[in-house]
Amino acid sequence: MTQLPTVAVIGAGSSGIAALKGLRERGLDATCFEASDRIGGNWVFGNRNGMSAAYRDLHINTSRERMEYSDYPMPADYPDYPHHAQIAAYFDAYVDHFGIRDRIRFETKVEHAARREGGTWELTLGDGAVERFDALVVANGHHWDPRWPEPAFPGADTFRGVQMHAHAYVDNTSLADKDVVVLGMGNSAMDIAVESSYVARTTYLAARRGAWIVPKYLFGRPTDQLRNDPRIPFKIRQKAIHRLVKAYTGSPDRYGLPKPDHEFGESHPTVSGRILDRIQHGRVTPKPNIDRLDGDEVVFADGTRVHADVVVYCTGYKISFPFFDDDLISAPDNHIELFWRAFAPEIPNVFFVGLLQPLGAVMPLAEAQGAWIADHLRGEYALPAPADLRREMAEDQAYMRKRYVASKRHTIQVDFDDYLHKLKRELRDGAERAKARGFALPVPHRAPDRVQV
Ligand SMILES: Cc1cc2nc3c(=O)[nH]c(=O)nc-3n(C[C@H](O)[C@H](O)[C@H](O)COP(=O)(O)OP(=O)(O)OC[C@H]3O[C@@H](n4cnc5c(N)ncnc54)[C@H](O)[C@@H]3O)c2cc1C
Ligand SMILES: NC(=O)c1ccc[n+]([C@@H]2O[C@H](COP(=O)([O-])OP(=O)(O)OC[C@H]3O[C@@H](n4cnc5c(N)ncnc54)[C@H](OP(=O)(O)O)[C@@H]3O)[C@@H](O)[C@H]2O)c1
Numbered sequence: 001m002t003q004l005p006t007v008a009v010i011g012a013g014s015s016g017i018a019a020l021k022g023l024r025e026r027g028l029d030a031t032c033f034e035a036s037d038r039i040g041g042n043w044v045f046g047n048r049n050g051m052s053a054a055y056r057d058l059h060i061n062t063s064r065e066r067m068e069y070s071d072y073p074m075p076a077d078y079p080d081y082p083h084h085a086q087i088a089a090y091f092d093a094y095v096d097h098f099g100i101r102d103r104i105r106f107e108t109k110v111e112h113a114a115r116r117e118g119g120t121w122e123l124t125l126g127d128g129a130v131e132r133f134d135a136l137v138v139a140n141g142h143h144w145d146p147r148w149p150e151p152a153f154p155g156a157d158t159f160r161g162v163q164m165h166a167h168a169y170v171d172n173t174s175l176a177d178k179d180v181v182v183l184g185m186g187n188s189a190m191d192i193a194v195e196s197s198y199v200a201r202t203t204y205l206a207a208r209r210g211a212w213i214v215p216k217y218l219f220g221r222p223t224d225q226l227r228n229d230p231r232i233p234f235k236i237r238q239k240a241i242h243r244l245v246k247a248y249t250g251s252p253d254r255y256g257l258p259k260p261d262h263e264f265g266e267s268h269p270t271v272s273g274r275i276l277d278r279i280q281h282g283r284v285t286p287k288p289n290i291d292r293l294d295g296d297e298v299v300f301a302d303g304t305r306v307h308a309d310v311v312v313y314c315t316g317y318k319i320s321f322p323f324f325d326d327d328l329i330s331a332p333d334n335h336i337e338l339f340w341r342a343f344a345p346e347i348p349n350v351f352f353v354g355l356l357q358p359l360g361a362v363m364p365l366a367e368a369q370g371a372w373i374a375d376h377l378r379g380e381y382a383l384p385a386p387a388d389l390r391r392e393m394a395e396d397q398a399y400m401r402k403r404y405v406a407s408k409r410h411t412i413q414v415d416f417d418d419y420l421h422k423l424k425r426e427l428r429d430g431a432e433r434a435k436a437r438g439f440a441l442p443v444p445h446r447a448p449d450r451v452q453v
Contacts, residue, residue, distance in 0.1 A: 003445040004028050005134030005349070005377055008123055010110050010323070013041025014091050015354025015366035016139035018069060021098045022370030023137070026378055031133075032100075033125065035109035039095055040088040041141050051144035053188075053317075056171040057195065058084045061187055061271040062361035063222030066416070069367050072097055080222050113323045119349055120447040123323075132447040135349040135377060138321065139366070142355060145320040147408065148313055149183070155293035159311070163293075166192060166314040175200045179307050181298045183290055184314030185211040185257075186409070190272035192312055197283035204298070204306055205279075208289035209267075209405070210258035212245055216273040223271070224360060230421040238265040255279045256286040267405045268357055268413065316409050319355070334411040337397060339389050340419075340426070341412055342369050343376075349443040351376075357409070360416025368423055379439040381430035 007023055009016050012034035023030035036049035045054040059081045060067055067087075068074045072094050078086055095101045109126040113136060116122050121136045146165035149156075156163065166188035172195040180200040182193040185207040196203040214223055226244075228237060242264035253259040255276055260267075278284040288301040290311075299305045319331035329344070330336075338344055341356040351373045354366040375381040383389055404410035434440075 002441060005441065005443040005445045006447055007031070007135045007137060007377065008033060008110075008121060008131070008133040009137040009139055009353075010113070011041065011139040011141060012036075012039040012095075012104050012106075013139060013141050013354070014043065014363050015141070015369075016041075016137075017091060017095055017100065017104075018363060018367040019137050019139055019353040019370035019373065020100050020103060021094075022367065022372075023374045023377075024100055024103060025098075026371070026374035028374055028377055030103060030137075032104045033108045033110050033123070034104055034106050035126070037106050038092070039104065040091045042143055043084050043088040043091060045084050045088075051141065053143050053167045054084045055169050055191070055195075058191070060084075060087060060361075061216070063216075063224050065222070066224045067361035067363050069094065069363055081216060110323045114325070115328065115347070118446055119443075121349070134445055134447045135351070135443050137351045137353055137370075137373060138355070139353040140321065140323075142319045142412075143317045145318040146313075147316045147318050149290075149315055153290050153292050155295075158295070159293040160296040161308050162310045164310065164312055166312060167317070169312060172196055172199045175203075175310060177201050178309035180204070181206055181287070181290070181306070181308045181311045182314060183207070183311065184316070185209060185270055186268065186314060186316060187270060187272070189312075189314035190270060190275045192314060193284050194272070194274045194278050196312075197278040197281075202306070203278075203284045204287045204308075205257075205275075205284050206287040206290050206298075206300060207258055208301075210252050210260035211267060211270040212242070212260055212264045213249060213252060213257075213275060214245055214264075214269050214271045215248055216271060218244055218248060228417050230415070230418040234265070234415070234418075238263060241265070249276060258286075258288065262405050265359065266403055267407070268409055269359055319412070331411075334408045336412070337393055339383065339393055340396075340423070341414060342373065343383060343389075345386070345389060345393065355412060356414045356419075357412045358414050358416045358419070365414070365416065365419055368420060372423065372427065375427070376430075377441070377443055379437075379441045380434050381427060382433035382437050382440075382442070383430065384433070 007028050007030040009020050009032040012032050020032045042052050063080050064074045110123050112124040114122045121133045123131050146167040175196045176199040178200050179202045180196045181204045182189050183206045193205045291299045291301045297305045298308045319334045344350050353369045
């Protein structure tokens with residue numbers, strides 16, 4: 001029998017463990033490398049890898065039933081929106097439930113991944129060891145490399161207060177009795193502005209663009225559990241949910257926030273059950289974008305200025321692959337074009353898992369991607385012909401550009417239900433193609449064993 005390719009997985013966060021489980025379940029010899037001493041990545045508060053963005057009181061904003069893996073429910077006594085500690089414990093239990101812990105090499109960072117003759121991957125590990133694999137699955141996360149305002153605001157270099165990125169935010173004790181400016185309209189900005197509002201002297205929420213603020217509940221149910229049938233055209237679903245959100249909160253400009261320049265569903269969802277209350281209680285004051293910093297003051301685009309001790313930039317993250325040479329694989333301005341966010345068109349033995357920004361949760365999508373990649377490596381799913389693959393990718397990019405507000409945060413968007421729904425058809429089509437190709441393995445096994453240097 002032909003030997004299946006060996007596979008390395010980078011990262012044991014929620015994406016890497018789902019991929020590892022899918023690969024192992026389908027008989028592939030897969031090894032996962034994890035820089036930290038534990039699994040869970042972003043969900044491990046104070047993770048010793050230094051990469052987690054979790055703050056002390058972080059709760060998920062996608063409901064637990066949307067976030068859990070398809071074959072491993074979260075404990076029944078979890079609330080709808082559990083705390084990060086419960087989420088990290090759930091991922092830990094998943095690894096034991098599926099018996100894959102022994103395939104994870106903890107405290108083993110992949111420093112460099114290079115493609116050698118014949119295409120095998122050569123991984124240089126933190127201890128200097130070099131190991132080779134036939135295929136590589138990248139699951140290193142994309143919410144750990146902070147994106148600061150680019151360029152920096154005028155006066156940032158001489159500002160007398162503290163400037164920090166949301167990634168470094170731990171809890172609101174550092175904001176007590178301070179004048180705080182929070183910049184951004186994403187979920188980090190919502191959470192941090194709310195937390196600040198309870199202890200700070202003043203909290204200003206500055207934004208260059210408005211957002212539709214989605215409550216955590218509608219009709220007594222988590223909002224993301226409302227029916228969203230991917231067979232109904234997106235425009236119709238968009239109108240329906242837009243009406244509901246508007247009926248619930250009205251337009252954001254009623255609260256002094258900027259009026260969104262787009263419809264609901266055309267930007268990554270901003271979910272908060274609390275921000276509008278805190279604004280209406282007078283504890284958070286909306287402001288337009290920052291224009292410049294001036295000594296110990298922040299000057300906004302409308303010319304108003306406030307004293308500020310702390311500015312928290314909730315300005316998002318960069319997609320980074322520090323272990324690849326830039327000319328091999330990189331994502332300048334978060335731009336990376338992959339087939340279904342998972343397959344690289346030019347390199348047949350590298351795959352990406354969880355490199356997407358869903359309207360919905362990441363985990364079930366990472367799980368589906370892991371199984372899909374495993375089917376591919378077993379020769380049971382074949383990609384479309386190169387011309388078809390290119391055409392599909394171009395269509396996807398064109399759709400994303402048309403639908404979403406132009407921003408570096410909207411380069412890897414997907415709709416949760418649509419992705420899973422369409423994937424079923426793609427898997428059927430790919431299985432037919434694989435059969436027509438005699439189930440040939442797309443990536444041959446040729447990597448030798450561990451190489452010591
Ligand atoms: C504050 C915050 C809240 C969020 N809330 C939600 C939510 O409610 N719902 C949701 O679906 N998503 C949420 N997200 C998105 C988040 O990215 C996902 O929940 C999830 O953490 C993605 O998992 P991941 O495995 O892809 O990445 P990560 O969780 O970042 O895990 C990556 C893993 O790879 C390891 N690693 C990285 N580089 C290397 C290397 N070179 N060698 C070895 N190991 C390496 C890291 O140590 C880490 O363990 C949130 C993000 C943030 C920042
Ligand atoms: N409770 C939770 O579960 C929770 C909490 C926090 C974060 N998250 C998740 O973590 C991920 C990252 O969220 P995030 O909020 O940190 O980042 P984000 O979603 O990328 O949002 C960044 C925000 O900063 C703005 N911005 C960027 N650069 C700017 C600049 N130079 N000047 C002014 N504004 C600028 C963006 O505006 P534009 O739209 O104009 O680009 C956007 O409003 C998301 O997936 C989010 O859902 C979840």
